[in-house]
Structures are given as structure tokens and as C-alpha cells.
Amino acid sequence: MLTSIASLAGCGLFQSPQAPSPQKVSLRIDLLESGTVIHAVDLVPMDIPNPSQPKVVNSAAFRITQDIRSVPGNLLVLPQNALITGVYTNDGKTCQVSWQEVYYDYRSLELNQSILSIGSRTANTPCDPKLGIKPGQAVEITLKN
Secondary structure: OOOOHHHHHHOOOOOOOOOOOOOOOOOOHHHOOOOOEEEEEEOOOEOOOEOOEOOEEEEEEEEEOOOEEOOOOOOEEEOOOOEEEEEEEEOOOOEEEEEEEEEOOHHHHHOOOOOEEOHHHEOOEEOOOOOOEOOOOEEEEEEOO
16 A cells, blocks of 8 residues: 555644743742652663772763642743753762752753752762662652752
């Protein structure tokens, strides 16, 4: 069975997806309560120590998987797909990520144009020192006072 290009174009196969409608992002992390959890996934491998490198310290980058909104008010504070960076440390006994900055997208990360500094509002996120953190692995980032 042959399908013409015109019929495929008519069904939307070759059309660009509709652009998402812009949402106003407040970036007011002070509107979020202590204990708020940010869900994110790892973008780069976080290695474990070995005999030639007894302690691993790496830059870390994660993608936020859900919008974070204020309560009350329902204002968008951190948008889904924004990037959150930090420092991963693992000495074989203790493994954690300390959080630093939020970037709107990959381009802003490349240009080092963060939209929000979060280090003082986030607790370090522990990880398994024997496993490290694998790309795609989910983590929870908890806000503190």
C-alpha cells in the first residue's frame, strides 16, 4: 500500500509540534516551604572511587522532572526540564551531591547563565558510595530553611 506525502502531511506527520505556551516562572525559592522535594534525574555518570582515585569529586548535572509550584498561590517556581547543578563527592564511605545552581536549559548552562542559586536552601542528597549515580537515575532534592 502506498501512502502519498500529501496525505501524511495532512495528518500532521511533517508538521512541527505546537509550541508550548509560555509560563511565567517566579524563581522565588523563598515561596517554597522547607521539606519541598524536587525530583530530578542524573544526566552524566558519577563514578565510584578506585585504587588510583580514592576520592571522586565531579560537577553534577540533573534535569528537574516536575514543575515545582508554591503553596499557596500555585506560582511556578522551578520549571520541569530546568537543569540543576552541584558537586558530587564520593570517598567510598560517604557519597553525596551538594546543590548549587539552576539553569533554564542546556544553552544557559553552556553560557554559565544560572537563573537561581539554591545552595543555601537545599540539603545535600546522599547516594550509595558503592554504586555512585548512573545517568537516568532519579534523585530527590529536599529544601531546607
